[in-house]
Amino acid sequence: MTTRKRPLAAVVAAVAVAYVRGRTVLGGVGTPVKVPGTVAIEAAAHLWDTTLTVQVASATSSSLVIQDYTGKVVDRFKGVDSLATSADGKYAAYASGGRYSLGEAGGKVYFQEPGTRPTAVLARPKAYDLRVIAVIDRFVYFRSARSAGPAPNGGEPYGEPRTAALDTKTGKLLREWTAKSLRGAVAEDDDHLLLLWPDRQEPQSRSxxxxxxxxxxxxxxxxxxxxEPLLLGS
Structure with missing residues (x-):
């Protein structure tokens, strides 16, 4: 069921989840925080008044940068390349040993409550392509492989033509949206979905x-x- 949307004319209520415009993390809880430097931001999240960003310097170098409510960088974890937070913003999880590990085995999954340090760390020395998927309450869901293999590109750099919402209990299709390029989707609440929607397929489009x-x-x-560059939070 393709939905025909009305013209996107006016900006409405503030976004309830974190997102990045340029190098500023906005939305969700807390105040806007500017991320220093020029390293590409791959993922971002708010953990109460703490800001977390996954930054990628090259195809073999990534890290998680933690900033406090003033924007000061208070910690950095090398090798982290995936990030997820709970819907209520109370918990975060992140992992190393994923897409930027170049097929090497081994990684760690970190769990963090409000604050600037992880409260639990799980080592996975034999895992490949380790990546956190979701945090629900205090449960962390992650995926890994038993051997090295090619990575899915998620439609990058041009995005996907279709995004769908399914019933979590039955798997029934509830709604779908189509466009020339959709480059991200995050649930804002039980009835709203946030889409990263460029106006053209090209990487240099407005969004x-x-x-x-x-x-x-x-x-x-x-x-x-x-x-300006735009990224939906994790």
């Missing part, structure tokens, strides 16, 4: 976060359209 309502299918701008 905005668009809020779509699952029950009605209608979509509205959640942020202004801008040529």
């Amino acid at each position: 905005a976060v668009v809020r779509c309502t699952v029950s009605t299918g209608q979509c509205e701008l959640a942020t202004p359209l801008s040529p």
Whole structure:
């Protein structure tokens, strides 16, 4: 069921999850935080008043950078390349040994409560392509492989033409949205989905976060359209 959206004219309510515009982490809880430096930001999240970003310097170098509520960098974990937070913003998990490990075995899964240090660490010395998927309450879900293999590119750099919302209990299709290029999707609450929606397929396009309502299918701008880099939080 392809949904025909009305014109995306006006920016509506503030985005309830973290997102990055340029090098500033916005949305969700806390105040906007500027991420220092020029290293590419791969993922971002708010953990109460702490800001976490996965930054990728090269195809073999990534790290998790932790900033406090003032924006000061208070910690850094080399090798981390995936990040996820719980829906309520209370817990975060991140892992090393994923897509930037170049097929080498071994990694760690970190669990963190509000604060600037992880509260638990799980070593996975024989795992390949280790990646956190979700945090629900205090449970961390992650994936790994038994051997090295090629990585899925998630439609990069041009995105996907279709995003769908499914019933979590039955798997039934509830709604779907189509466009020339959709480069990310995050649930904002039980009835709203945030889409990273560029205005063209090309990587140099302008983009905005668009809020779509699952029950009605209608979509509205959640942020202004801008040529600055845009990333949805984890």
